[in-house]
Amino acid sequence: MIEQALVSVEDLAFVAALRNSTYMYPLVNAGHIFGVSMLVGGIVPLDLRLLGLWRHYPVMMFVDVLRVTSAMGLGLAVVCGALLFATAAVDYAGSLLFQGKIALVVLGVSNALILGRVLKRLGIRSLPMKSRMPPFLRAGAALSLVVWISVLILGRLLGYF
Numbered sequence: 001m002i003e004q005a006l007v008s009v010e011d012l013a014f015v016a017a018l019r020n021s022t023y024m025y026p027l028v029n030a031g032h033i034f035g036v037s038m039l040v041g042g043i044v045p046l047d048l049r050l051l052g053l054w055r056h057y058p059v060m061m062f063v064d065v066l067r068v069t070s071a072m073g074l075g076l077a078v079v080c081g082a083l084l085f086a087t088a089a090v091d092y093a094g095s096l097l098f099q100g101k102i103a104l105v106v107l108g109v110s111n112a113l114i115l116g117r118v119l120k121r122l123g124i125r126s127l128p129m130k131s132r133m134p135p136f137l138r139a140g141a142a143l144s145l146v147v148w149i150s151v152l153i154l155g156r157l158l159g160y161f
């Protein structure tokens, strides 16, 4: 039943065209990488600030700017990633690496949403600028770094296994 649905996805006309296209597939792949770079390029400095680096800059300066660029990057990575997935849906769905990657994306997004709520609840804008972040926030930032870097590694490995 699920396999049938995945085969129908692979057989969609625009998916078949993408799979066989000389230029479109690499372009969508480049879109995926651009999204990934915006996501990881935003998340890493944000997490490092929460972990205690650059304490002379207000934490909300990082949060306000980088959560927007990270969310835009995630959106682009998800859309382009879904298109790449569609071109070989049966194989990707059966791959443990792909399943692990998607599970980690879900974990990373949930963690980011929780961190955002905690930052809001704590009224972080009113914390003295150089103070250490509470342990819960630092743990969330460390988890975020590990999760997103693992997603990146699993994504790259997918091309080889």
Ligand code: HEM
Pocket (backbone or CB within 6 Å): 029, 032, 033, 036, 039, 040, 074, 077, 078, 081, 082, 084, 085, 092, 102, 105, 148, 149, 151, 152, 153, 154, 155, 156, 157, 158, 159
């Ligand atoms: C739901 C979201 C996502 C989906 C459905 C998805 C799907 C895919 C697919 C199908 C590929 C092609 C693998 C291959 O070469 O055979 C890929 C590549 C890749 N993905 Fe994702 N991805 C998603 C999100 C992400 C995120 C958030 C990251 C990084 C944080 C990421 C990092 C990568 C990397 C580094 C590659 C290798 C690209 C290359 O070497 O050309 N992906 N992804």
